Structure formats: C-alpha cells, structure tokens
Amino acid sequence: QVQLVESGGGVVQPGRSLRLSCAASGFTFSGYAIHWVRQAPGMGPEWVAVMSYDGSNKYYADSVKGRFTISRDNSKNTLYLQMNSLRADDTAVYYCARAGLGGGDGYNDAFDIWGQGTMVTVSS
Amino acid sequence: QSVLTQPPSVSAAPGQKVTISCSGSSSNIGNNYVSWYQQLPGTAPKLLIYDNNKRPSGIPDRFSGSKSGTSATLGITGLQTGDEADYYCGTWDSSLSAWVFGGGTKLAVL
Numbered sequence: 001q002v003q004l005v006e007s008g009g010g011v012v013q014p015g016r017s018l019r020l021s022c023a024a025s026g027f028t029f030s031g032y033a034i035h036w037v038r039q040a041p042g043m044g045p046e047w048v049a050v051m052s053y054d055g056s057n058k059y060y061a062d063s064v065k066g067r068f069t070i071s072r073d074n075s076k077n078t079l080y081l082q083m084n085s086l087r088a089d090d091t092a093v094y095y096c097a098r099a100g101l102g103g104g105d106g107y108n109d110a111f112d113i114w115g116q117g118t119m120v121t122v123s124s
Numbered sequence: 125q126s127v128l129t130q131p132p133s134v135s136a137a138p139g140q141k142v143t144i145s146c147s148g149s150s151s152n153i154g155n156n157y158v159s160w161y162q163q164l165p166g167t168a169p170k171l172l173i174y175d176n177n178k179r180p181s182g183i184p185d186r187f188s189g190s191k192s193g194t195s196a197t198l199g200i201t202g203l204q205t206g207d208e209a210d211y212y213c214g215t216w217d218s219s220l221s222a223w224v225f226g227g228g229t230k231l232a233v234l
Contacts, residue, residue, distance in 0.1 A: 035223065037169075044126070044212055045161075045169060047223040059221050101174045102157055108216035108223070110159035110174035117168055 002026035002113055004034075004096050009118030012086055022079040022096030022115060030054070030074040033099040033107040036081050038092035039117075046092070050099070050107045051079065057107060064090075086122045093117040127152060128213055128226035135232040136203055144198045144229045146213035152224055156216045158196040160189055163210045163228075172211075173198060203233050 008020040022034065036048040049070040051058045058070050069082040079096055095117045102109030129147040136142040146158065158176050161169035171180050173189035176196065188199040196213055213226040 037223075044210070044228040045163075045214075045225050047214075047225060050223065061222055062220075095168055101171065101178075101180060102159070103175050104157055104216065108156060110157070110171055111161070111169070111214075112171050112174070112180060114168035114170070 004098065004113055004115035006094060006096055006115045006118040009094065009120045011121045011123060013124050014087055014122055016086055017082070017084045018086060018120060020081040020083065020094055020118060020120070022081075024077045024079070024098075027098075027100075027113075029077040033109070034072065034079045035097045035099060035107075035111060036070060036079075037095045037097055037111070037114075038090075038120075039095070040089075040092040043092075045095075048094070049081065052107050059107070083120070086120075088122050091120060091122050093119050126227040127217060127220070127224040128215070130211075130213060130226035130229045132227070133230045133232065135234050137234055138203050138205060140203050141199065141201045142203060142231065143200075144211050144213075144231070146196045146198070146226050148194050148196075148215065148224075150194060151219035152194075152215050152217040153191065153196055154194040155218060158189065158191055158213055158215045160187075160196075160198045161212045161214065162207075163212065165209075169212060200231070205233050207231060208233050 035050040097111035098113040099109040100112035160173040176191040
C-alpha cells in the first residue's frame, strides 16, 4: 500500500548531527514533492523543509536554515534530512509527508500521505 | 506565534455543527490553497480538506471547507465523539517561501 516510513531518530547531544530517512512505497516516489514536518511534545506541527519531485527546488523553515539539509534519492525511493548543530528545541517527532493532492505547483500541494514519525531528542 | 490564527478550542454537542476559523494574509491564504488536517492523540495528522473545499477519497461529507479573502473555515456537521481531535489549517506562504500551519484548534464534543 501507499506509505512513508521514517527512521533514524534517537537521542543525541546538543551540537551533534543526525540523519533521518523516509522510505516510500506503493507509489511513484519520483513524481511527488515530499516535506519534513516536526511536532514538539504538546505543540502543533511545524513545517521544516520540502524538496520538489526532481530535487530542483528546496525550501527550508527559518528555524533550520543553514543547519538542516534535505535531499532525495529517487532510485532508492528515499528522502533524507541531514540535521547538524542540533539544539534542544529541535526535539520533536519528525514526519515526512507527501504533497500529493491539490492544484498548486507540487511542493505547495496538500499533504495527503504521512509517515508514522520518528522521535528526535536533543539532550545532554 | 503562528502565521495562521485559529481559535484554541471549540465545543459542541453530539449531532450539532461546529466551525473552525483560520485567519491569514494575502501572502498565504489570500493567494494559495488551504488544507485542513485532523490529528488524533498519538497519531500523524490526517488530510481532511484540500484546495480550500475538496475532500480526499474516504472523508465523509460531514466535513466541509470554504475560503473567503484571507480567511478559511472548516465545518463539521453531525458531530460524533470520534471527532474529538486537534484540527490544523495549512497553506503555502509565498512571501516566506514556506509552508505554514495554524496553531491548532482542539474540538470537544460534549
């Protein structure tokens, strides 16, 4: 079935790095923009980054710009999020979500498929 | 402080109707499509409405969406206890080149 599965979360010290992966199955991964969205405990979702279907466009939230890098390997049906210089306020569940429905330009379409999330805890 | 403004909470009795508002600006709601998401405790958000007023396959017609100017509204009729959840609006912000979510509205079905 159509699904996204995140992995790579864990506990990391402030200032260290972590790489998250988002594996897609059941659909043509290379045809869709995919987003990273995070949600801190007890808070609402916060958008992190998006990469267009072919990797030609990527956008970041100001809170992660310069520290996080989004990338994708369409041959492996996988999206990545490289997170450097991690801070305590990066602690959250990280979801990947497909921009799969809408009349927009792809990367700004609605999020129709979400993964189950992977928890990242930044703590000393 | 969220770019999109939602009421923190709404409530209504089973069987009744409720609306949830989402206020933004010309750079986001005013010039882009709005979507709505339902989040039950411990689960990922689920798409309810896209392109302001369209429902994905499988979403009952009790859920509806509308947009006027720089505001959008989610409507839920025939409320059920299972509708108790957090609801979020979202859209692209062309000035920020970023997706933005509302702060969320907790629905209580009393």
